[in-house]
Amino acid sequence: SKYVSEACRKGLAEFAFSLAIPALLFHRLATAEFPETAPFALWTSFFGAALLTGAIGYAITIRGLKRSPPDGVSIAMAAMYSNAVMLGIPICVSRYGDAALAPLALIILLQPPLMWLAGLTAMGLADNEHKKGPLMLLQDLARELGRNPVVIATIAGAIWGLTGLGLFAPMEKLLKLLAQAGIPAALVALGLALTQFRISGQTPTLAVICTLKLIAMPTLAWVMAGPIFGLSPVSTGVVVLVAAMPTGANAFLFADRFGRAVDSTSGAVALSTTLSCLTVTILLFLL
Numbered sequence: 001s002k003y004v005s006e007a008c009r010k011g012l013a014e015f016a017f018s019l020a021i022p023a024l025l026f027h028r029l030a031t032a033e034f035p036e037t038a039p040f041a042l043w044t045s046f047f048g049a050a051l052l053t054g055a056i057g058y059a060i061t062i063r064g065l066k067r068s069p070p071d072g073v074s075i076a077m078a079a080m081y082s083n084a085v086m087l088g089i090p091i092c093v094s095r096y097g098d099a100a101l102a103p104l105a106l107i108i109l110l111q112p113p114l115m116w117l118a119g120l121t122a123m124g125l126a127d128n129e130h131k132k133g134p135l136m137l138l139q140d141l142a143r144e145l146g147r148n149p150v151v152i153a154t155i156a157g158a159i160w161g162l163t164g165l166g167l168f169a170p171m172e173k174l175l176k177l178l179a180q181a182g183i184p185a186a187l188v189a190l191g192l193a194l195t196q197f198r199i200s201g202q203t204p205t206l207a208v209i210c211t212l213k214l215i216a217m218p219t220l221a222w223v224m225a226g227p228i229f230g231l232s233p234v235s236t237g238v239v240v241l242v243a244a245m246p247t248g249a250n251a252f253l254f255a256d257r258f259g260r261a262v263d264s265t266s267g268a269v270a271l272s273t274t275l276s277c278l279t280v281t282i283l284l285f286l287l
Helices: 006-031 039-064 069-080 084-126 134-146 149-163 169-196 203-228 233-244 249-258 262-286
Strands: none
Touching: 006 084, 006 149, 006 169, 039 069, 039 084, 039 203, 039 233, 069 084, 069 203, 069 249, 069 262, 084 134, 084 149, 084 169, 084 233, 084 249, 084 262, 169 262, 203 233, 203 262, 233 262, 249 262
């Protein structure tokens, strides 16, 4: 309807991602008393499920959809990269409260570097035009992380919390005000961003991505977090919920950067977000 301007959409997204959500994460991590967690088991559960899902998506793209290997890498990213910040944080905090923040932080901290490293490496192997050595891959990764406010705030908050200094009253008040705006701003920004994505002429590919992202990945995450590693109910729930989140916009940015399967990843962001209204609701009921 154009009721909200494009400038407002960009500004709200930048506010949510660069200020409000980082303030939320920094404040909670700087003041939280972390429960006993098993980082290795939690990381293995989530990222093991993600990488396995991506490998399945790549194989289906090459063998079933008969698309090129570089397209397969972009589609694999769309199948395994969760919208952990703009949807994962609101839903997990709504379901489990502050107890969700420790496992959430562990996932959010490593998702960008691990996913980008896996994607950059795979694209370098699959696409002759983008072959890079290990040093160049690490430089690309460092650039991506060095300008990611969510990653920076997560690390800084955890380090500040370890000092035991607490927060001075004026600083804590400011962080709380920004944090309160974080979740609603993130959700509105996400809704406005969906108007930028299009679903057209990609039915087989979108069916593969959405099935893997919304059903296969959370199922694999539950098997690893619950029966295999025996994580606590909260940690298991967070791992499964974040795994069940729709495709994150970073997957589209990755595809757009390399010019591979851009329409497919664009459609996956929009369609998986729409379908997740149903799949995540069912999952919340089951949890």
